[in-house]
Structure formats: structure tokens, C-alpha cells
Amino acid sequence: IADKYEKLIPSPKTNERAISDQWISVVLSSIEPHAGRIYACDYFYEKNEKTQHLKEFAHHMLTAFLPVLDKHLEKNEFLLGDNFSVADIALTGAVITKKIITESLTKKRSDLMGS
16 A cells, blocks of 8 residues: 555665665564563463563563664654654554553552652
């Protein structure tokens, strides 16, 4: 659909398209799976030692990559610079998940500290 309307994705066979494809691949392979695991551990899986380890692993993998994303977005309004694209749409779930995880961790820390 994005190709048909040519507004949300760069033209095929261009450097910009390759960068867009790279960001989409990163979101789908390095961010979304781990965010989904954390969500599933919190809301769908039985709470036990195995799911706790899965959640901790997913959280570690997700938070290990997020500084790369944060650094890129400090210098760019969108993943492709000044242009909103399908790559930004793909990232939306991860950004929301990052916010939820951060708020959850902040609450957990304050609960542990007795604040």
C-alpha cells in the first residue's frame, strides 16, 4: 500500500529505500519480538520462574537496543530523517511498549524503595 501511494516509503531501488527497509527489519526482528514477550509474560503466561526468566531476557534484549534508537532519534525527527514513513509506523508499538516498560520499572523501583 505504501508503494502504491508513494508517500510513506521511499522509491524502490534507492538508498533511502534501503535505509527504510533496514529500520523496518530492526523493528520487526530486534524490538517487537522482545516487547511482545514482555507483554505476554505480564498478561498471558502463568507466573512462574520460567516466565520470569523469559521476561528478564526479553527486557535485557529490548533495553540493550533502545539506546541506539534513542541516539538516532535525538538527531532525527523520524527514522528516515525529516520524513514520516512506514518505518515510523512500524516503530510505534515499540515506543509505546518502551514507555509502559519504563513506567513499570519506575513503579517497581519505588515499590522496592518504599517510596
